[in-house]
């Protein structure tokens with residue numbers, strides 16, 4: 001028996017087969033802990049999330065996303081403003097990608113999904129930094145991680161601008177890490193225009209603050225499908241960016257990070273508050289495969305704390321004059337209201353998850369729907385790095401090699 005943090009317990013099955021010839025059978029791994037970890041902790045019953053022991057609410061309220069990155073990578077928050085700035089400046093300075101890499105994006109068809117392009121881009125990045133395939137010490141680990149965290153927004157922005165045929169905007173190191181992400185998406189080359197065709201181009205500090213918090217909310221989430229993918233791929237000894245590229249592919253799925261895009265598309269499909277009841281009825285119809293996107297979670301059996309904080313961010317933005325799309329906002333509120341009172345959802349502990357409200361806010365921040373999951377990638381890259389490093393630093397870690405219950409001929 002292993003005794004875990006906060007009163008949890010686990011049975012150590014690792015020698016079960018060797019000693020008894022029996023396997024444990026757990027499809028979907030709902031009862032399986034694949035590793036010991038110190039990175040994040042979820043209390044699914046209470047709806048709590050901690051990074052390195054800090055409650056998520058405290059980190060979102062008091063620290064910048066880049067501070068949280070430092071915490072996840074080094075076990076310590078910056079001790080003062082200078083330390084905080086030094087870490088962030090390192091990310092800003094590492095944000096450029098090799099010029100040759102730009103050419104690669106020209107090869108994709110115009111409507112290629114940005115997640116496919118991003119995953120490919122990160123895989124190709126491994127060829128520019130082949131040394132990270134043989135990391136030897138803490139300095140190597142940190143360089144690998146900071147490099148990919150710094151470059152992910154640049155790659156993601158290129159994917160977007162390439163899709164719409166707009167000229168690529170290079171990172172601007174005079175802007176903060178977060179402001180620069182919005183700038184690379186919205187900016188005009190050579191310009192510091194304040195007004196554009198569709199209103200103001202200048203980036204509002206409220207938008208920067210909200211985007212920063214959104215990334216913190218996505219920074220890590222223990223052994224979810226993409227983190228597990230990153231660990232599994234890394235367990236073979238492959239280049240870390242190949243493992244992260246695989247994590248991006250895992251995140252793309254609509255049951256995982258891809259849900260944020262699907263939530264918005266589903267709201268559009270519902271179209272009007274008067275249709276909400278009809279769609280809730282479809283969820284409950286056993287002959288209909290319709291699921292409510294942005295609802296439910298394997299671990300949370302109460303309100304996802306990230307969704308709760310997102311609602312506060314949304315309310316705060318609205319109070320300060322940044323408007324949500326009123327129709328989509330109204331539909332989302334109605335869906336939540338109806339679902340939370342419905343016996344089907346109550347009996348199954350189905351609550352809004354992080355993906356339910358993030359799209360509404362990202363739309364208000366002028367992020368296109370197809371770019372929602374890449375935003376999740378940008379926030380989660382630090383978590384993948386932390387998970388990967390925890391795995392590769394563990395000298396006892398083994399290649400992931402589960403067994404099967406053979407039922408064939």
Ligand code: CMC
Pocket residue numbers: 028224254255256257258259283290291292293294295296297298299348350353354355
């Ligand atoms: N809408 C309708 N019914 C649902 C939903 C939903 N969103 N989620 C779960 N259920 C039902 C499910 O049909 C099952 O019912 P029954 O007991 O009658 O068979 C029951 O609730 C248990 O669900 P499950 O599929 O066994 O749960 P799971 O832990 O295997 O899956 C999930 C978790 C997140 C994949 C699932 O809740 C889901 O598909 N949600 C919608 C997609 C989504 O929002 N994903 C984002 C997850 S949070 C962010 C992230 O990790 O990326």
